[in-house]
Amino acid sequence: MSASLIEMRGITKSFGAVKANEGVDLSVAPGEILGLLGENGAGKTTLMNVLFGAYAPDAGEILVEGRPVAIHNSADALAAGIGMVHQHFHLAPRLTVLENLLIGIAGKSGRIDRARGLARLTEISRQYGLSLDPNLPVSALSVGEQQRLEIIKALFRGAKLLILDEPTAVLAPSEVDGLFAALRSMAAQGLGIIFISHKLNEVRALTHRCVVLRHGKVAGRVDHPAGTTSAEMATLMCGHEIVPPVKEASTPGASVLTLDGISTSGHAGTPLRDVSLFVRAGEILGIAGVSGNGQRALADVISGMLPPRSGTMTIAGKKVAQFSPRELQALGLGRIPEDRMTTGLVTNLPLVDSMVLPRIGTEAFSRKGLLNPAAIRAFAEAQIEAYDIRCPGPMVRAGALSGGNLQKALLARELAFDPKVLIVSQPTRGLDIGAARFIHEKFLAMRAKGCGIIVIGEDLEELLMLSDRIAVMYEGRIAGTLPSADATVARLGLMMTGAGHTGEAA
Amino acid sequence: MFRLEARTSTPAWFNLALPLIAIAVTLVLCSGLIAVAGAGVVEAYGVMLSASLGDSYAITETLVRAAPMIFTGLAVAIAFRAKFWNIGAEGQLLAGAVASCFVGAIPMPGYLAMLLMALVGAAAGALVALVPATLRVKFKVDDVVSSLLLNSVIYYALMALIEGPWKDTFSGYPISPPIEDSANFPVLIEGTRLHLGVVVALIAAPLCWFLIARTTLGFRIRVTGENPEAARYGGINVQRVLISTALLSGALAGLAGVGEVGGVHFQVMSDISPGYGYSGIVVAMLARLNPLGVVPAAIFLAAVMTGAEAMSRATGVPAFLSDVIQGTALLAMLVALLFTAYRIRRVRASA
Ligand SMILES: Nc1ncnc2c1ncn2[C@@H]1O[C@H](COP(=O)(O)OP(=O)(O)OP(=O)(O)O)[C@@H](O)[C@H]1O
Ligand SMILES: [Mg+2]
Numbered sequence: 001m002s003a004s005l006i007e008m009r010g011i012t013k014s015f016g017a018v019k020a021n022e023g024v025d026l027s028v029a030p031g032e033i034l035g036l037l038g039e040n041g042a043g044k045t046t047l048m049n050v051l052f053g054a055y056a057p058d059a060g061e062i063l064v065e066g067r068p069v070a071i072h073n074s075a076d077a078l079a080a081g082i083g084m085v086h087q088h089f090h091l092a093p094r095l096t097v098l099e100n101l102l103i104g105i106a107g108k109s110g111r112i113d114r115a116r117g118l119a120r121l122t123e124i125s126r127q128y129g130l131s132l133d134p135n136l137p138v139s140a141l142s143v144g145e146q147q148r149l150e151i152i153k154a155l156f157r158g159a160k161l162l163i164l165d166e167p168t169a170v171l172a173p174s175e176v177d178g179l180f181a182a183l184r185s186m187a188a189q190g191l192g193i194i195f196i197s198h199k200l201n202e203v204r205a206l207t208h209r210c211v212v213l214r215h216g217k218v219a220g221r222v223d224h225p226a227g228t229t230s231a232e233m234a235t236l237m238c239g240h241e242i243v244p245p246v247k248e249a250s251t252p253g254a255s256v257l258t259l260d261g262i263s264t265s266g267h268a269g270t271p272l273r274d275v276s277l278f279v280r281a282g283e284i285l286g287i288a289g290v291s292g293n294g295q296r297a298l299a300d301v302i303s304g305m306l307p308p309r310s311g312t313m314t315i316a317g318k319k320v321a322q323f324s325p326r327e328l329q330a331l332g333l334g335r336i337p338e339d340r341m342t343t344g345l346v347t348n349l350p351l352v353d354s355m356v357l358p359r360i361g362t363e364a365f366s367r368k369g370l371l372n373p374a375a376i377r378a379f380a381e382a383q384i385e386a387y388d389i390r391c392p393g394p395m396v397r398a399g400a401l402s403g404g405n406l407q408k409a410l411l412a413r414e415l416a417f418d419p420k421v422l423i424v425s426q427p428t429r430g431l432d433i434g435a436a437r438f439i440h441e442k443f444l445a446m447r448a449k450g451c452g453i454i455v456i457g458e459d460l461e462e463l464l465m466l467s468d469r470i471a472v473m474y475e476g477r478i479a480g481t482l483p484s485a486d487a488t489v490a491r492l493g494l495m496m497t498g499a500g501h502t503g504e505a506a
Numbered sequence: 507m508f509r510l511e512a513r514t515s516t517p518a519w520f521n522l523a524l525p526l527i528a529i530a531v532t533l534v535l536c537s538g539l540i541a542v543a544g545a546g547v548v549e550a551y552g553v554m555l556s557a558s559l560g561d562s563y564a565i566t567e568t569l570v571r572a573a574p575m576i577f578t579g580l581a582v583a584i585a586f587r588a589k590f591w592n593i594g595a596e597g598q599l600l601a602g603a604v605a606s607c608f609v610g611a612i613p614m615p616g617y618l619a620m621l622l623m624a625l626v627g628a629a630a631g632a633l634v635a636l637v638p639a640t641l642r643v644k645f646k647v648d649d650v651v652s653s654l655l656l657n658s659v660i661y662y663a664l665m666a667l668i669e670g671p672w673k674d675t676f677s678g679y680p681i682s683p684p685i686e687d688s689a690n691f692p693v694l695i696e697g698t699r700l701h702l703g704v705v706v707a708l709i710a711a712p713l714c715w716f717l718i719a720r721t722t723l724g725f726r727i728r729v730t731g732e733n734p735e736a737a738r739y740g741g742i743n744v745q746r747v748l749i750s751t752a753l754l755s756g757a758l759a760g761l762a763g764v765g766e767v768g769g770v771h772f773q774v775m776s777d778i779s780p781g782y783g784y785s786g787i788v789v790a791m792l793a794r795l796n797p798l799g800v801v802p803a804a805i806f807l808a809a810v811m812t813g814a815e816a817m818s819r820a821t822g823v824p825a826f827l828s829d830v831i832q833g834t835a836l837l838a839m840l841v842a843l844l845f846t847a848y849r850i851r852r853v854r855a856s857a
Contacts, residue, residue: 055511342735346732349732360722371725
């Protein structure tokens with residue numbers, strides 16, 4: 001295999017008792033896009049961190065173009081031609097695009113050659129179709145543009161192999177197409193690419209070959225991803241078949257959440273403009289839309305983070321007065337935020353703290369300002385058990401849990417209080433199909449129990465599968481609402497662009 | 507070759523081991539200075555130890571010195587838990603001292619005077635801490651800078667007072683008039699300076715621990731410090747928590763000043779605090795922001811201070827060594843804290 005660009009042989013890496021990688025072999029040829037698949041916690045990120053020099057492997061070796069190399073840090077990795085785009089970007093927000101590219105590569109004399117940097121940026125942009133305004137500050141870039149900058153940064157430093165850890169998790173579907181085009185062009189020009197994703201249709205569309213990890217070991221390889229079904233891949237990943245949940249028919253009851261003429265201002269994203277919607281007991285309302293069309297503001301208003309400028313909101317017949325998280329919880333609202341790590345949890349504190357955080361002041365967990373440690377612990381332990389949250393115990397640092405387990409923990413902390421209405425944003429982002437399936441089942445079970453659920457999401461197939469009705473947001477307004485029986489990806493896609501306004505509240 | 511690697515969990519024994527290691531490293535580093543000053547290292551540290559903890563009188567002296575640092579250490583520990591960067595314990599201490607001295611000078615029954623001194627002193631400290639907290643909450647002013655600068659403001663205001671309108675007419679020195687004798691804190695052991703305030707300090711530490719670990723306010727302080735966004739989403743009024751923390755922290759620092767006035771100096775002078783407010787930062791860091799750890803950490807620094815004076819007399823090493831030890835201990839602890847988040851791994855050296 002002297003033709004491979006990168007080869008990893010027998011990589012083993014343990015964290016204490018956890019074997020994150022065990023005897024993993026993997027190679028990428030020039031011009032090849034390799035998919036790296038596996039459940040949450042299978043060891044994908046760890047393996048890539050070993051390749052990029054963040055972790056030293058316990059055993060195994062790495063060969064670049066047939067020669068063994070020692071990679072002790074990211075500088076070694078870059079010198080060996082390996083570039084990585086992490087899920088959390090490493091950019092200096094106040095500096096411009098060009099300045100970010102020039103960080104750390106000042107010449108020997110300490111001078112920075114802007115002109116040459118600019119020339120190189122132009123060349124890379126042209127070569128792979130990755131354009132960015134060099135003089136914009138990073139803080140002005142969208143998430144997709146920041147990702148593009150990270151890719152350019154790796155290429156700028158001479159990467160021959162590009163690692164992308166779940167790059168599509170942060171992108172809107174429309175941005176994914178642009179990313180894929182760039183990746184294909186890079187591969188066509190001889191770069192090697194390792195692509196990690198939980199979205200199997202993306203993997204099938206993009207990659208030439210796949211390696212599937214399970215519990216740290218290679219569970220299988222897929223030589224023709226395009227000719228393999230998602231179900232087959234899922235079976236390889238999980239070790240058993242994943243069947244989609246069945247949605248029972250249900251007759252919705254009275255409205256449990258009503259928004260009437262809600263408008264907002266003073267929000268970072270697109271404000272809401274005269275939004276009215278409702279969700280009934282035993283019903284799931286999907287909110288579709290290209291990201292940045294007011295979904296963030298909608299979620300913030302409903303979850304009590306942003307009081308609206310005008311309009312009213314009613315929960316189970318009671319008018320919301322203050323739009324504070326506490327008031328809404330008391331009225332029976334459950335909330336699951338879009339960003340688990342920054343909004344949902346306190347990663348540096350024990351998991352138990354995050355699990356009781358929103359209701360710490362209630363009778364369940366405290367009395368007269370004194371915590372009830374026994375009740376708090378018992379609650380956390382019961383939820384860990386009930387939701388099969390994989391962790392060493394309630395006292396583990398929350399940040400040490402995998403994405404799927406964190407999401408289960410957030411779900412558990414809300415559902416334990418039998419909400420009448422549940423608002424969730426991007427519920428399965430970054431989750432493997434097994435975990436996503438579990439979340440979907442819970443939503444459907446809550447629906448059967450008469451809970452009204454609002455799911456804000458970008459994955460149209462997920463929305464179509466879960467929802468009874470789908471509302472489309474466009475520029476801060478509800479562009480239309482369809483019963484999901486009448487909705488198709490194509491029709492929703494059209495509405496999301498602001499064209500073909502159809503349908504009325506059904 | 508060695509390298510640092512991120513860890514996901516920190517073993518529990520680290521909390522104890524890290525400060526001890528930091529202290530050991532400090533003593534080793536400072537032994538170089540002792541040698542340069544021309545004294546025997548073992549001898550010098552021996553004198554320090556026996557002069558600070560060697561007999562019961564020395565121990566009471568060390569405890570008396572530890573008391574204000576327990577209070578300022580608690581003040582800083584609680585503030586830092588909420589990531590309210592209170593570098594102003596020194597100024598809050600001085601405010602507490604001035605306010606309690608005013609009250610103590612008013613004739614009234616002793617127990618009432620002591621109670622009022624504590625209340626008014628704590629309130630004065632809290633009020634001072636409220637300034638940087640309000641500036642941060644309302645105007646996003648950096649609390650490190652504002653609380654630090656406020657120290658100078660308070661110090662010079664105090665100087666202006668005791669050089670001017672408040673100057674002791676009896677002695678004519680730039681010191682305040684003394685408090686009433688009846689307001690002097692009772693001495694607990696005859697022949698020593700061990701006063702009631704020391705016991706209050708020792709009781710305050712477990713109370714603060716209880717507050718942080720077992721109350722909803724403590725929970726909110728911890729969560730707000732670690733992730734204000736998640737706190738807000740969880741229904742915590744982050745600004746209110748910051749203000750409450752500041753009031754609490756300032757009150758504790760104010761009590762440090764009350765103890766110095768009521769139990770040690772009985773009046774206010776320009777050097778009433780040899781930097782106890784700043785030492786509180788060292789104490790809190792050595793204690794890893796755990797209120798229970800504040801007590802041993804404060805006693806350690808107090809022992810260094812009392813010991814250094816005796817050592818200076820016996821061996822000729824300047825007493826400034828005590829300040830060097832404090833500074834080095836803080837640096838050593840900050841370096842040691844790195845190992846709570848990272849571990850050192852040996853990697854096979856290869857070409
Ligand atoms: N720094 C670390 N310390 C201890 N354990 C770790 C560390 N990093 C990862 N792990 C553990 O190693 C295993 C593999 O984790 P890894 O992040 O590589 O999974 P992954 O396949 O990337 O999952 P996901 O799809 O959720 O991103 C998990 O059990 C994880 O908890
Ligand atoms: Mg990962």
